[in-house]
Amino acid sequence: MTIQTRRERERAERERLIVTAARDLAEAEGWDAVTTRRLAAEIEYSQPVLYSHFKGKGAIMAAVAVRGCEELTADLRASTAAAEGAHARLAAVGRAYTDFGRRRPALYDAMFTHLVDLPFATPEAPAPLQEAFGELLKAVEPVAHEGDDLGLLTETFWAGLHGLVTLMRSGRLPREAHDRRLALLIERFAPRATTD
Amino acid sequence: MTIQTRRERERAERERLIVTAARDLAEAEGWDAVTTRRLAAEIEYSQPVLYSHFKGKGAIMAAVAVRGCEELTADLRASTAAAEGAHARLAAVGRAYTDFGRRRPALYDAMFTHLVDLPFATPEAPAPLQEAFGELLKAVEPVAHEGDDLGLLTETFWAGLHGLVTLMRSGRLPREAHDRRLALLIERFAPRATTD
DNA sequence: CTTGGTTGCTAGCAGCGCTAGGGACAAGAG
DNA sequence: CTCTTGTCCCTAGCGCTGCTAGCAACCAAG
Known part of the structure; x- marks a missing residue:
């Protein structure tokens, strides 16, 4: 139970991290600079991780x-x-x-x-x-x-x-x-x- | 003289063709569908020809x-x-x-x-x-x-x-x-x- | 210690805007 | 007619994009 909740918490935190990184990057350099690669590098994970949280770049922007x-x-x-x-x-x-x-x-x-x-x-x-x-x-x-x-x-x-x-x-x-x-x-x- | 003007006329006509094709394609399928490749195919020339008329895709959209x-x-x-x-x-x-x-x-x-x-x-x-x-x-x-x-x-x-x-x-x-x-x-x- | 399932990685696809370099062809000179 | 010069446009390719398949490593349970 606790182990499960910890994972979910970590996952939610990472999702928050993605959204924050996307927003900051966009504010700093515009949406054109927000590529999935750069975003992945920013959160220090690989690209496909983004897709385990969001359907695509559009969904990240929506968030x-x-x-x-x-x-x-x-x-x-x-x-x-x-x-x-x-x-x-x-x-x-x-x-x-x-x-x-x-x-x-x-x-x-x-x-x-x-x-x-x-x-x-x-x-x-x-x-x-x-x-x-x-x-x-x-x-x-x-x-x-x-x-x-x-x-x-x-x-x-x-x-x-x-x-x-x-x-x-x-x-x-x-x-x-x-x-x-x-x-x-x-x-x-x-x-x-x-x-x- | 005449040979020069004929070439310039043909060039101008081709430029008009590019703009028309871009507009029609955009109206039919949206600007995302207007790629330089499709546009080139539409006017029956190769991609680089577009760049001899316009600085880039943005310039075509401006036209x-x-x-x-x-x-x-x-x-x-x-x-x-x-x-x-x-x-x-x-x-x-x-x-x-x-x-x-x-x-x-x-x-x-x-x-x-x-x-x-x-x-x-x-x-x-x-x-x-x-x-x-x-x-x-x-x-x-x-x-x-x-x-x-x-x-x-x-x-x-x-x-x-x-x-x-x-x-x-x-x-x-x-x-x-x-x-x-x-x-x-x-x-x-x-x-x-x-x-x- | 082994097994089963999850997690996140590497590698790659198809497509993008754009450009370098060469080959074909036409115009002018001898 | 031949050769040179210059113009025109095509093939091929670069670096990038969003996105995904498939594998490797790890972790919890038996």
């Missing part, structure tokens, strides 16, 4: 993505703590989200850009994912209009943030004007005043 | 992207022709844009998702790209608030559309609610009425 959601949730939660008022809350969460995308580009890509076979908009979606979305939802809720579907509105707001992050990160939008674009987006979803 | 911009511009232009009023215009252009993303996913990815070394937000950006953006700009202009930077506002609106397209296409947003999300986005940028 990294899920863990990334926990970080994102924490960031979003922290950002709204000090904000007062619906507008400030939405602005804070928007800033936290886009900051996350800029600060942890590889993590962000694993979560929201790369094709990764994770269930997303279903009840089977990983809990950390749903929590992150929930944080957005809480910030959007006060600015919803009557008759709006809150879930859909949050998805739409999320799409706006996601577009800003990805277009900027790929060089399609100039980085230096990010703050002003973000402010414009926030203003459309949470108008500060009805008249100027 | 496909530029040509895709022309198609997008045409779509956007056609969409606004029949629309009357600022709200309808913005809705029409938004629908045309997202439809383009869904109908030509590979083309869309080459243009706006994949890393491709094209100058984007600079005066050196390819003309077709600037034209496509210009179409968006014309639709956004009537709904800008006083004091808004029109370029930045258009970029922000574009980001919203781009987020909707990419998150939906990667399965992160349910496809069936796309219309309602798009309507919500349009409503935020061009409110149909000030009060309900």
Whole structure:
């Protein structure tokens, strides 16, 4: 019994090690640098060991993505703590989200850009994912209009943030004007005043 | 003289052939299926010929992207022709844009998702790209608030559309609610009425 | 001490983007 | 017509990728 549990514990620890190594390597040198060989070398095991834990490289990225959601949730939660008022809350969460995308580009890509076979908009979606979305939802809720579907509105707001992050990160939008674009987006979803 | 021009013409035609083959193959089977070997086979030349026209696979994708911009511009232009009023215009252009993303996913990815070394937000950006953006700009202009930077506002609106397209296409947003999300986005940028 | 099962290794496959080097062919000179 | 020069494009191969088959070593149980 104990011997069995020890093995399982060691195995779980190694799996954690793989995910951590993949995330760190990706953050340091980008996902292109995360090859199964380098990853194997990093954890000091041979390649096939990876496949005894994960179905393939995609599954490893998915695991990294899920863990990334926990970080994102924490960031979003922290950002709204000090904000007062619906507008400030939405602005804070928007800033936290886009900051996350800029600060942890590889993590962000694993979560929201790369094709990764994770269930997303279903009840089977990983809990950390749903929590992150929930944080957005809480910030959007006060600015919803009557008759709006809150879930859909949050998805739409999320799409706006996601577009800003990805277009900027790929060089399609100039980085230096990010703050002003973000402010414009926030203003459309949470108008500060009805008249100027 | 004539012999020289004939050769140059044939070369240009072959280059066009490469780009067309790459686009068609990508649209049919996705960019993963577009390998230099398959592309070479498709145009009935050997691999190295590709490299006498383009620096590498990335450059071929960039060429496909530029040509895709022309198609997008045409779509956007056609969409606004029949629309009357600022709200309808913005809705029409938004629908045309997202439809383009869904109908030509590979083309869309080459243009706006994949890393491709094209100058984007600079005066050196390819003309077709600037034209496509210009179409968006014309639709956004009537709904800008006083004091808004029109370029930045258009970029922000574009980001919203781009987020909707990419998150939906990667399965992160349910496809069936796309219309309602798009309507919500349009409503935020061009409110149909000030009060309900 | 032997046996059975697990574990993780070495080696290799098919395919990728890309390139070096040579062979065929056409154009111009004598 | 012959020879040289230069262009063009193909064959072959490099180093890499994700992934897997098959074997060797080890560990627990009888």
